[in-house]
Amino acid sequence: MTEKKEKSHLSSPVFAVAPMIDWTDTHCRRFHRLLSGHALLYTEMVVADAIIHGKRNKLLDFHESEHPLALQLGGSDPVKLVEAVRIASDWGYDEINLNVGCPSDRVQAGTFGACLMREPQTVEACVTAMKKVSPVQVTVKCRIGVDEQEPEAVLPDFIDRMVGAGVDGIWIHARKAWLQGLSPKENREIPPLDYPLVHRMKARHPKVFMGINGGITTLEEAKAHLAVMDGVMLGRAAYHNATLLTGVDHAIYGDPAEAVDWSTICQAMMEHAARHIADGGRLVHLTRHMVGLFQGFAGARRFRQILSADATRPGAGPEIIAAAFAEVDVAAGPVRAA
Template sequence: MMDWTDRHCRFFHRLMTRRAMLYTEMVTAPAVVHGPKDRLLGYSGAEHPVALQLGGSDPAELAAAVRLAVPFGYDEINLNVGCPSDRVQSGCFGAVLMERPALVADCVAAMRDASDVPVTVKCRIGVDDQNPEEVLPDFLERVSAAGVTHFVIHARKAWLQGLSPKENREVPPLDYDLVKRMKAAYPQLTICINGGVTSLAQVRDLLAAGLDGVMLGRAAYHDPGSVLIGADALWGDGDGLDAFGVVEAIKPYIAAHLEGGGRLHQITRHMLGLFHGRPGARGWRRVLSEGVAKPGAGLGLLDLALDEVSRAAA
């Protein structure tokens, strides 16, 4: 989720779940190779387990990016073959690569040769006029033959022309049954599902259907209090922090960020949905959104926003 799941967002999300794998924003291989490494690849050690998500279509360049990422200690490196954005299509990567499975296989083979870190692939069930019943199994077979055993499948087609990225997340119909059939057909592969999942109840149902994992994107961002707090129970772990505890726990991180010259908004923008659906949620969002622009805004703003929630719940 480009421009969303930055290091501040991931630190915030980690406070709500100790076990879920967190994914970075998609970073292009050329940016890693030619850009500022610490800014693009750096993160807090508290984020583990965390995966680096790369975009690219040049095997040599992807391998170079992986080698540069190795010292940063990521737990997984994921090749994104699912993003339908115009920005990634123009670079011949993302969902457009669903049309070129042989190239994807070459890419992941080069990435695996560059590091011992597990390489995974996020993909769609197909693009445009492709028949997913034919395309998806062929894609899985070709790419897994290159050594990848872990796939995250967004259970929608991507329409590369005619739909915006937002529409591509909503308009093409979901086909969970196809993804379930892929798991049944390829039991040796780790197959996780993505797309349209908005609750932990749905996660439990999909896991019970035999899938190996569920990736949540926008639901985890917009309603983290519902889908991340309590998620560790899926692993049998006990209760962690509640939403109020999360706010208290992130204060030292925010204080350090501000002392280092950072801006409050860079962190609090990711926290607006923490109380989604609860009394006081609107006041929480209003205080944070309006207050960050005021001179001297600091940790006290969080307390003012929490007061809105406390008063509404009283």
């Protein structure tokens, strides 16, 4: 087994874009990397069984530019997760993350995701086993509880078990998940947020990396959480308002403030599109992830229209991306709050 990497990408502060099923594929991540050089990116959740029995290249391939990049696994069987980690190790991810937060019916049917908050001993066994074979850091992404559980009681015990298992980091979505009666979308919005509870968990374990997720929509909010937490994770806010990511390197990581080079971003996505199309792909595979760019800019509506309509047509090529960018007055910047 290869040795663990010396430099940790989980050195505070960390800004991460959350793993999102059907969204954070390699095309999305390559686009997001153009907007932020430092943000920690995550794959979609990949089920351990799929890695063991499925098309591994399709599931695990990524571009070198996507680093730092974490692979999120779904599963509840330590033996299968160990095999998945061993297989994925050849791809060179920077982190392996175990999903203990997704509330969807599909995930529950596989007995993993948020329902594992009811089985902390199972998660503990999984983390212990994964740690023994992983050449990189192993983390967990969880909720503060599910259904009728009392977070003040279950979350401290859950975290204690993870720490005891040797987990390298814990990302906590600061909401409960209701496994029956609420859709995944409603589970992201209806259960109340409890940031103070998550902050208290960090105070109990000052030496363990802990990040917070849920309801955070601006870099100002992210920085406020980072005064207490080691990391902050945004999901749909970063996806639907991708321009937010252009401020991450300066606001979070302290890089010099520089004007965004939109022409370089446009050119890079056009070149990526040309290669993808040459390999048999379609332009929309990329452009569907770009629609959230330029929120608040003059011309943003036309930008979205072009990427949503023209890019889906048969034979659509990289020039569609250039046409969309040309509609935006990037020099003027946002004309209203994004």
